Amino acid sequence: MAAVSNGADGAFVSAPATVAPGLDLPRHRSAALDPASNSDEALMQAYRDGDLNAFQLLYRRHRGGLYRFLLRQCGAPALAEELFQDVWMNLIGAKDRYIPSARFATYLYRIAHNRLIDHFRRSGRQAATATRASDEDLEDIDVLEADPSERPDAKLIAKARIQRFAELLAALPSEQREAFVMHEESGLGVDEIAKATGVSFETAKSRLRYAIAKLRRGLMELM
C-alpha cells in the first residue's frame, strides 16, 4: 500500500510506493533494480523493452492497492479477483503502446476504472456497496494506538470505530468512494483522480471532499 503524506502546500502528495514485504524478487541485474530508474514509469518502460523483473517489481508495488480498490468498488472478492486479473492482462497486452505521459498509477487506475464501468454496464447494475467489515475481520485488527495503560474498553472502542468507518465507506456513493479509495490506496492527487476517472478537476475535488466530509461526520456521530 502506498503511503500518503501531506505536502507543504497542503495538497495530496504520494510517497514512493514500496515493495510488499515478504516478496522474494529475483536478484538479476536489470533496470528494474537500478535505484536511478526505479520509478513506476521507468519500470513500465523497462518491462515494455523486455525486462520481466521490472514488471514483477511494478506488480508487487500495486497489486494490493489495486485489489482493494476493486474490492471496495464491486463488493465481492470473486468478482474483484476477476476484474483484477483483467486489469493486469489489459496492462500486459497494452504495454507496447504505453507512453509515460502521466504517472503509472493514474494509467493503471484508469484501466481499472474503465473495467469497472464496463462490468457494471454489462451486468446492468450500479456499483455494489463495499464489503462490510465483519466481526471476524475486526478480531484481527491491531489497534496500534492502543496503550496498555488505557482503559480496557479502548480496544472495543477502536473496533467499533473501524466498523463504523467500514459502514460509512460502503455507504458512500460509488464515485465518492472511488475517489477516496484511489487517493488512499495509490496516493493519487485530485488532478490524477480526475484523469483516472475521466472527470474534471473540480468534479474530482468535490467527490473527494464530500467523501471525507461524510466519513468524518459519521465518525463524529459515533463519538
Next chain:
Amino acid sequence: MSRESIPDLSRLYREHAREEPPEWLDARIEAAAQYTQRGVGGGGRRRWYVPVALAATVILSTSIALLNHLDRYPADPETKPLADGASSTHADKPSAAAPSQQVEQRDRSMSARVSRERRSESAIAGGESRQTADPASVARAMEESSPPAPPVGEAPSAPPPAPASKPALAASSATAGERESPDARAESIAPERADSRSRIESLKRREVLAYQAKQEQVAGEAPRNSSFEQDPEAWLQYIGRLVRDGRGEEARESLTAFRKRFPNHPVPDELK
C-alpha cells in the same frame, strides 16, 4: 484540502483495508507477463509476419500466373524433340537428316497446336463445341491437319547437304502455300466471342513468328523430303538438276528413292 484534516480516516482505512489478492492470481498474472515477454524477446516472431506474408503472397501469385499460363499454352510434347534437336544442331555437328526432321516435327506440332486452339475456341464459343471436344474427332482433326510422315525406310536417304537450290526453294514455298499461312490460319480461327480475340491475336503472333523462323531455316537447308513426296514432278526436276550439275551419285540415289515412293510414275528418259 489537507491531509491533516483526515488523519483518522487514513489510519482507519489502513486498519480496515488489509485484503490482498490470492497468490494463485499473482502467479497467473506473472506467468502471463512472462509469456508475453518471451514472445517479444525470444522468438521475435511478430517481426517476420509482414515479410513472410509478403513472400507468400508473391509466391502464390506467381504460381497462379504460371499455372494459368501453362494451362492456356501447355508445353507441347512434340516440340521437345525439336528443341533438343535444335540445341544439338547448334551444339554438335548436325546429322544430315536433322534439319528436315526438325521442320517436320515443327510442322506437326504447329498443326496440333492449331487444332488444339480451334478446339478450345469452339469450346468457349458454345455448347455445340462439345462434339469437337470429342477426343476421337480431335485426333482425326490432328491427323488431317498434320502432313503424313514418310516411312522411315522410304524416305530419301539423305537430302542434299548443298545450299538451297531454286527448285527446292520453289518446292518448299509451294508446300508452305499448301499449308495455311499463319495469317490465313489465324483468320480461319474467327473469333466468335469478344474475349477470345486476344487469344487469337496471341496465336497469330506466335504463328507468324514460327512461320518466319521456319522460312529462315528452310532457306538455308536442302529441299525437304515431304515436298518431294507431295510433288513427284518437283522431285524429278530436282533429280534432273542433280544430273545437270554432275552429281550423278546423288541423282541415282534420289531416283532410287523416287521409284520406291512412286513406282508407277513415269520417269523421263534422260533420267533413266
